[in-house]
Amino acid sequence: xxxxxxxxxxxxxxxxxxxxxxxxxxxxxxxxxxxxxxxxxxxxxxxxxxxxxxxxxxxxxxxxxxxxxxxxxxxxxxxxxxxxxxxxxxxxxxxxxxxxxxxxxxxxxxxxxxxxxxxxxxxxxxxxxxxxxxxxxxxxxxxxxxxxxxxxxxxxxxxxxxxxxxxxxxxxxxxxxxxxxxxxxxxxxxxxxxxxxxxxxxxxxxxxxxxxxxxxxxxxxxxxxxxxxxxxxxxxxxxxxxxxxxxxxxxxxxxxxxxxxxxxxxxxxxxxxxxxxxxxxxxxxxxxxxxxxxxxxxxxxxxxxxxxxxxxxxxxxxxxxxxx
Amino acid sequence: xxxxxxxxxxxxxxxxxxxxxxxxxxxxxxxxxxxxxxxxxxxxxxxxxxxxxxxxxxxxxxxxxxxxxxxxxxxxxxxxxxxxxxxxxxxxxxxxxxxxxxxxxxxxxxxxxxxxxxxxxxxxxxxxxxxxxxxxxxxxxxxxxxxxxxxxxxxxxxxxxxxxxxxxxxxxxxxxxxxxxxxxxxxxxxxxxxxxxxxxxxxxxxxxxxxxxxxxxxxxxxxxxxxxxxxxxxxxxxxxxxxxxxxxxxxxxxxxxxxxxxxxxxxxxxxxxxxxxxxxxxxxxxxxxxxxxxxxxxxxxxxxxxxxxxxxxxxxxxxxxxxxxxxxxxxxxxxxxxxxxxxxxxxxxxxxxxxxxxxxxxxxxxx
Numbered sequence: 001x002x003x004x005x006x007x008x009x010x011x012x013x014x015x016x017x018x019x020x021x022x023x024x025x026x027x028x029x030x031x032x033x034x035x036x037x038x039x040x041x042x043x044x045x046x047x048x049x050x051x052x053x054x055x056x057x058x059x060x061x062x063x064x065x066x067x068x069x070x071x072x073x074x075x076x077x078x079x080x081x082x083x084x085x086x087x088x089x090x091x092x093x094x095x096x097x098x099x100x101x102x103x104x105x106x107x108x109x110x111x112x113x114x115x116x117x118x119x120x121x122x123x124x125x126x127x128x129x130x131x132x133x134x135x136x137x138x139x140x141x142x143x144x145x146x147x148x149x150x151x152x153x154x155x156x157x158x159x160x161x162x163x164x165x166x167x168x169x170x171x172x173x174x175x176x177x178x179x180x181x182x183x184x185x186x187x188x189x190x191x192x193x194x195x196x197x198x199x200x201x202x203x204x205x206x207x208x209x210x211x212x213x214x215x216x217x218x219x220x221x222x223x224x225x226x227x228x229x230x231x232x233x234x235x236x237x238x239x240x241x242x243x244x245x246x247x248x249x250x251x252x253x254x255x256x257x258x259x260x261x262x263x264x265x266x267x268x269x270x271x272x273x274x275x276x277x278x279x280x281x282x283x284x285x286x287x288x289x290x291x292x293x294x295x296x297x298x299x300x301x302x303x304x305x306x307x308x309x310x311x312x313x314x315x316x317x318x319x320x321x322x323x324x
Numbered sequence: 325x326x327x328x329x330x331x332x333x334x335x336x337x338x339x340x341x342x343x344x345x346x347x348x349x350x351x352x353x354x355x356x357x358x359x360x361x362x363x364x365x366x367x368x369x370x371x372x373x374x375x376x377x378x379x380x381x382x383x384x385x386x387x388x389x390x391x392x393x394x395x396x397x398x399x400x401x402x403x404x405x406x407x408x409x410x411x412x413x414x415x416x417x418x419x420x421x422x423x424x425x426x427x428x429x430x431x432x433x434x435x436x437x438x439x440x441x442x443x444x445x446x447x448x449x450x451x452x453x454x455x456x457x458x459x460x461x462x463x464x465x466x467x468x469x470x471x472x473x474x475x476x477x478x479x480x481x482x483x484x485x486x487x488x489x490x491x492x493x494x495x496x497x498x499x500x501x502x503x504x505x506x507x508x509x510x511x512x513x514x515x516x517x518x519x520x521x522x523x524x525x526x527x528x529x530x531x532x533x534x535x536x537x538x539x540x541x542x543x544x545x546x547x548x549x550x551x552x553x554x555x556x557x558x559x560x561x562x563x564x565x566x567x568x569x570x571x572x573x574x575x576x577x578x579x580x581x582x583x584x585x586x587x588x589x590x591x592x593x594x595x596x597x598x599x600x601x602x603x604x605x606x607x608x609x610x611x612x613x614x615x616x617x618x619x620x621x622x623x624x625x626x627x628x629x630x631x632x633x634x635x636x637x638x639x640x641x642x643x644x645x646x647x648x649x650x651x652x653x654x655x656x657x658x659x660x661x662x663x664x665x666x667x668x669x670x671x672x673x674x675x676x677x678x679x680x681x682x683x684x685x686x687x688x689x690x691x
Contacts (some may be wrong), residue, residue: 103454
């Protein structure tokens with residue numbers, strides 16, 4: 001089986017989309033000649049030309065706004081925001097237009113836009129290079145929000161996102177860019193809106209997305225040594241959220257631990273805990289636990305591992321849930 | 325700090341934004357109706373009359389919209405009185421292949437472009453956001469309130485038209501206040517870099533709600549184009565022929581692959597910002613009185629009559645048609661019902677995900 005990194009898988013998904021759909025365009029800051037600061041777009045301009053893969057001025061609102069106009073002109077824009085912390089100038093365009101245009105035109109104008117944003121922490125980056133922006137997008141009606149956790153699913157999710165008729169915010173976990181997986185790239189498997197169980201377990205369920213999935217798998221391994229059989233659920237899709245999978249995990253394990261990098265207050269964990277109670281309150285054997293970043297700005301590189309949910313913090317929460 | 329007194333600033337506005345009027349201001353017809361430039365802009369007598377007919381119709385419609393709002397049939401309405409020439413002249417200069425990206429005060433341009441005013445007014449009636457007319461069929465984008473955000477949409481559409489090799493251009497309307505926004509800059513810069521076929525049409529009406537031009541920006545708006553590397557032109561926005569001429573030239577230039585143009589049309593908002601605004605709190609009667617003689621319709625009517633292009637019978641037919649058409653529009657607007665609540669859920673996504681379907685059922689039952 002071939003081995004592929006997440007960067008390689010994303011690159012392949014973009015390449016296949018450009019080859020398969022003449023209306024697909026890839027653009028953003030440094031995505032052309034350089035191939036992106038993370039090389040996700042490496043070689044695409046050489047293969048598909050400067051008209052379909054191009055650099056833009058440093059203008060995030062302009063990039064997002066151009067996506068709207070290009071969609072009206074019948075294109076399928078795949079834009080890159082260079083970093084989470086630099087994506088905020090585009091929020092006005094994303095919230096006011098990208099997300100709402102279908103609604104505002106009573107269903108007439110589709111916005112088949114993908115906005116890729118290298119996101120989250122854990123790479124010893126400078127400030128503004130480690131933010132978790134998902135809640136801003138999740139809270140905005142009209143956007144789909146997906147986060148891959150590994151290379152193979154990154155290919156699948158990005159391919160599905162580009163084919164989707166609606167705007168998709170595609171958050172790429174930078175810390176997983178160089179992670180490798182063995183397997184064939186393809187779109188078969190769970191779609192957008194479907195979570196997947198990446199480790200079976202009956203005693204508790206660890207709910208995560210992005211980089212935290214692998215960390216939860218590490219935690220589950222350690223918990224297994226202690227005799228705790230932890231399931232790991234990779235959400236993949238934050239909007240739509242797979243309520244069925246959350247309900248199933250809650251009913252079958254009764255003990256739920258939500259793990260994310262983003263700050264705790266009004267983070268995904270709050271929404272997931274509420275949904276779990278709505279879906280399966282009678283099955284819960286313990287309060288839903290949250291293991292998250294803190295309500296502080298993302299810290300400097302030397303402190304980030306104190307901030308990010310660690311294997312130990314995840315294990316502690318699971319132990320508490322099981323012992324409750 | 326402003327270096328001038330309010331009185332001096334007010335006097336300048338009385339003179340017609342003279343601080344930023346440029347010696348090269350394009351004007352073909354003086355406020356008194358006399359020709360001061362070459363008024364042969366390539367329009368037939370019938371087309372010349374059509375411009376007047378459209379301005380009379382749109383002003384009558386604008387007045388009716390104010391009345392409809394006062395009667396509770398529209399929620400809030402932003403009148404365009406005084407800006408008829410800027411909108412009619414520019415919209416008339418476009419072809420069917422071109423695409424317009426308006427802000428929120430462009431009912432006159434919408435009507436010229438063939439948008440059903442009744443559908444357009446659903447926005448102000450509060451029946452639907454954006455305007456439920458078909459923006460793709462009419463090539464008139466939804467009404468856009470977040471200031472200047474539509475400019476980058478126009479640039480994106482124009483980038484697409486260029487990629488497709490189409491001889492078409494986008495035109496986007498915005499006000500003087502919008503030029504203070506980052507999206508104006510990002511749009512202008514992107515348009516220049518990509519050579520996008522777009523006309524950036526600024527209706528400089530002197531006021532952004534209560535903030536006058538001199539507080540908004542310290543230099544002539546059209547001159548900014550030079551910094552981006554494309555032409556900027558300042559035109560008398562109350563001179564419909566001059567507006568038509570410069571817009572036609574900019575649109576032709578764009579469609580011929582020569583890139584964007586910035587047009588600054590000097591006009592004046594005779595009404596309040598919206599029906600929710602009281603402009604007497606920030607501007608004087610004297611200022612309004614100074615602008616009244618610059619009225620775009622009176623000026624053009626006099627010019628056409630003096631030139632022998634329009635006669636009394638034509639003027640009367642314009643008034644009669646406007647009355648009749650507006651009465652029909654009024655009846656249809658008043659007769660429009662709210663959409664079914666289920667539509668709140670219908671257009672968020674192409675297909676509502678299960679979680680949203682649940683909320684629909686929660687709100688509406690199984691209906």
